[in-house]
Amino acid sequence: MEAYLVFEDGEAFPGVWIGTPREVPGEVVFTTGMTGYQEVTTDPSYAGQIVTFTYPLIGNYGTVRGESESDRPHCAGIVVSECWQETGSGLGKWLDAHGVPGISGVDTRAVVKKVRENGGIRGVIASDPHPRVKEWPDPLSLQWVEGVSVKEPVSEPSEDSDAPHIVLLDFGVKASMVRSLTKRGCRVTKVPYFTDPKKVERLAPDGLLFSNGPGDPKALLPFLEGWVPLIRRIPSMGICLGHQLLALALGADTERLPFGHRGSNHPVREPSTGKVWITSQNHGYTVRTSSVDTSDWEITHLHVNDGSVEGLAHRHFPVFSVQFHPEAHPGPADAETLFDRFLEKIRKGKEVAVHG
Known part of the structure; x- marks a missing residue:
């Protein structure tokens, strides 16, 4: 099922859904770690953010009991180049269990270049390449810490x-x-x-x-x-x-x-x-x-x-x-x-x- 990462300037990156298919806006950021996707998604500091993983293959060791940094994922969503889904505790299934959307098959190198060139930039994961976002997350809001x-x-x-x-x-x-x-x-x-x-x-x-x-x-x-x-x-x-x-x-x-x-x-x-x-x-x-x-x-x-x-x-x-x-x-x-x-x-x- 098609999904898109759409930046606030209208540029869209196509992919397919992983996790829970639902539209969600957030600040688009990237992380360069080769491992640790479970710790990253459950790190409360990522609340309100769409996390792009630069390492090309994510999910290859599933999810591991005791490795989470909190009781659930807090990021708004994730963007990956390829998501490995062949383990019993697959990342996509785990995200879906917590209602977190993600998109796979994205040209993450191009996403990272865009973020680096434009600084803090907002985007939305959606089924439509032309979504209408009613309200963007405000980093100055106390809602994130709350x-x-x-x-x-x-x-x-x-x-x-x-x-x-x-x-x-x-x-x-x-x-x-x-x-x-x-x-x-x-x-x-x-x-x-x-x-x-x-x-x-x-x-x-x-x-x-x-x-x-x-x-x-x-x-x-x-x-x-x-x-x-x-x-x-x-x-x-x-x-x-x-x-x-x-x-x-x-x-x-x-x-x-x-x-x-x-x-x-x-x-x-x-x-x-x-x-x-x-x-x-x-x-x-x-x-x-x-x-x-x-x-x-x-x-x-x-x-x-x-x-x-x-x-x-x-x-x-x-x-x-x-x-x-x-x-x-x-x-x-x-x-x-x-x-x-x-x-x-x-x-x-x-x-x-x-x-x-």
Whole structure:
């Protein structure tokens, strides 16, 4: 059955339906990972986006229990060159079970070129090459974070009574991010993004983690002022959207990248050591380099390809953040040590509190 990926300028790319045949609009993005399609589609950061996979064959190992980053796919839809459907747990059947549309047989190289040349561009997956879209998704809407954040606190206990207690502000957290903390012995409490900072403080956190999530970080500007008193005192780490929010809260600015960083092979350099890490990334916004006051911030990581800010550490407050994903599912584990740095910062903060 024929399907089309139609861009907002009217250009249409033909293919065939996979998943659930239904019309859906979204921001068209691309990811360069060779594997990890299950993790990508279930990553809440892709909410509202039509994800184009650059690797030519997708679905060849089916879907695997325990590999999802949330309870269901959150992307608006997917676009692939070829979808392998011969496994018992085929990708198309799995998408259909969750009501997610997709299109196969598309010239994905041409799609990627169009996105790269035009920047953030919207499109629709449809049965008609001339669909009429009544309303395009708005990245500045709070609906994206609202749709993926927990609605009430959720606790991940620890057997260790002295375990560090991490309160995780959930803007659309990946399951592997929580696992990275619990496997290090942490007790984790996920709280909704709108939680009153006073309630967060009453949870007695040893550290705060600001998670990844979808949409424009400036959609959350109304919440920033309330977080500042906490992050000035409590060791805090931000990842992806959380990185951008911490930067905004403490005086920096964000901007949209031309076509984003999405994939599991992005090189990031750490100036203090000269090391280059291969990282997993998924973001369309970045901290504006010119907005970073280096008397307050140290730029800890830079993207090798375009020089954009990939990491920050505050010089006066116990805050650091990274644009990439140290939990890296899918992707390499080069940066996973950042969770250990976070826990070391928490430990030192406790020592200072005890010994003055």
